[in-house]
Amino acid sequence: MKSLFQIYSLITILFTVSIVARPLPIQNFKYKKEISIQTKNSSNQIVKVLLDDEFYKHSYYGDLRVTKNGEIVPYKIQNAEEISKYTEKLKPELLFTKKDDMEVYVLELPKLPEGMSYSKLTVSSDFDYETSITLKLGDNPNSFYETKNVFLYKYGSQTSGEIDLGNTKYRYLRVEVENGSNLKFPSVTRIKGNKNLYFEKIQPIPNPNLEENSVLFTFPNENQSSFQTLKLSFEEKNWERYITVRAKINKKEWDTVFQGTINHKENEGSFAEIPIVSPVNSEFTIEINDGENETLHLKEVITVQPLEEILFFTDSDTESQNYVLYYGNPYQWFANFDPYTYPSSDELREKTPIEAKLDKEIENPDFGYSLIYPPISGYITTILFYLGIFTLLFFIFSILKSKRLVAKEIV
Incomplete structure (x- = not known):
């Protein structure tokens, strides 16, 4: 019984160490x-x-x-x-209107330049009103993909006056309202989209190591420039290759941070982008598997870190x-x-x-790993775990040995 209590106490200590290692x-x-x-x-x-x-x-x-x-x-x-703070107001074109049980308006918005979207539609009326509006958005008058319900009003000088379009790129709007609203749509606002920020660094191309079916480039990355995306440019315009990117972890071990087939066509621009699974700031390699194809000629490598x-x-x-x-x-x-x-x-x-x-x-002048936090807590837990196993085996062996002695005495 005493032995069982000791075993239970040891197991409790092991689990307690794991639980407290959280602050x-x-x-x-x-x-x-x-x-x-x-x-x-x-x-x-x-x-x-x-x-x-x-x-x-x-x-x-x-x-x-x-x-x-x-x-x-x-x-x-x-x-x-x-x-971006750039906005501009344009006049939508009224393609169709119908007024019977409900008022229906179909609007066409001007074409959007690249990087812009529509944010707000201005609504007005010569009379006071309050009404629920069903707004549909789509690529053409035959197909509407988004629907939203909006409540608008005008009480004298107080008016809601605008419909939030949610930065849409759809150019066709269908507005359904209660009869008698007599709405007008004087303008639509389009805005320039926000631009993601990055810092980029051009990496010098090292001498390649030619292997049986592949080419290996090793980049020292001496200034430890961090990146989460690689941009590769080759002299060849159209290609498809299996590419592996590895990075050094703790200056010793290599870890694969990308592995897969990349397909690139001339109309996609000069660079092919490779996403990295986690930020890299150390030496890295790019292995291009050519198989039985001709060797590609790597022209430029840029590391990209999204800010x-x-x-x-x-x-x-x-x-x-x-x-x-x-x-x-x-x-x-x-x-x-x-x-x-x-x-x-x-x-x-x-x-x-x-x-x-x-x-x-x-x-940090206060830096120093604590006994109850990783990695030291992990080492201690591992030691205690194996110590517990050996102790448990020792107790089991002692119990079996005592039972054998008792059995011999009875015989």
């Missing part, structure tokens, strides 16, 4: 950056911070954490965009608050915050975020 101390992060907030305003402001190249060089992406006076701040991460930004809420008194970005922990799990604790898409549309900047990277 996140800042001492586990090797690098940090102070966050400088440019302005201070009323409470519940949104702060936007653009991540820089230094972060990508030393971060493991899932280890990004923001603190305020030492406490964790929930954040949202998204691709950074260049916000990203983090957004979080701040209080009004920023002077007494110290915001810090921590990173540099390969064992840290991805952040999982309650979606109500960081800015939502609706809040970002309603409020203009405060611009903040990351200061120069410094090594």
Whole structure:
């Protein structure tokens, strides 16, 4: 009985070690950056911070954490965009109208230049009204793919006056309203889309290593430029090849970050893009499998890193608050915050975020792995696990041995 109690106690200790290894101390992060907030305003402001190249060089992406006076701040991460303020108003063409049980209007919008979309349709009337509108959007008057219901009104000088088109590229609108509304559509607004931001670097082409059915290029990436996309350009215009991209992990092991067939045609431009499964900032190789085809001639390689930004809420008194970005922990799990604790898409549309900047990277003076956190906790847990197995086997062997002695004495 005593032996069984000891075994149970040992198993309890092993499970307890696993459970307590969950808190996140800042001492586990090797690098940090102070966050400088440019302005201070009323409470519940949104702060936007653009991540820089230094972060990508030393971060493991899932280890990004923001603190305020030492406490964790929930954040949202998204691709950074260049916000376009260009808008223009045009007059839609009324193709058809019908007024019997219901009023029906069919509108054609002007052709869209590349990179633009329609955002709002202006609605007016000579009389006061309130009505529910069914709006349908499509590529032509015979096919409508989207439908939305909108309530509009005009009470004297007060009017809703606009229909949100949701940045659509559809050019044909069908408006169905109650009879007697007598609507007019003086203008439609089109806007230029936001542009994603990137930083790119041209990589010098190294001498190729010719193998039996493939060509291998090794890029030292000496400045540790981070990237999540590769752009390849060949002298040949039309081609299809099986390509493998590998990157060095911890300066020792190679890891495959892309493997698959890429098909490129001349009308697709000069470059073929290869997505990478996770950010790379180390030496990498590109292997092009030619099979029995002629060898392709690699002309240019560009590494592309999409710029990203983090957004979080701040209080009004920023002077007494110290915001810090921590990173540099390969064992840290991805952040999982309650979606109500960081800015939502609706809040970002309603409020203009405060611009903040990351200061120069410094090594965390408090860095040092704790006994109860990875990786040390993993080593300890493994040691205790095997120790527990050996102890359990020892107890089982001792029990079997004692039973044999008892059996011999009885005989």
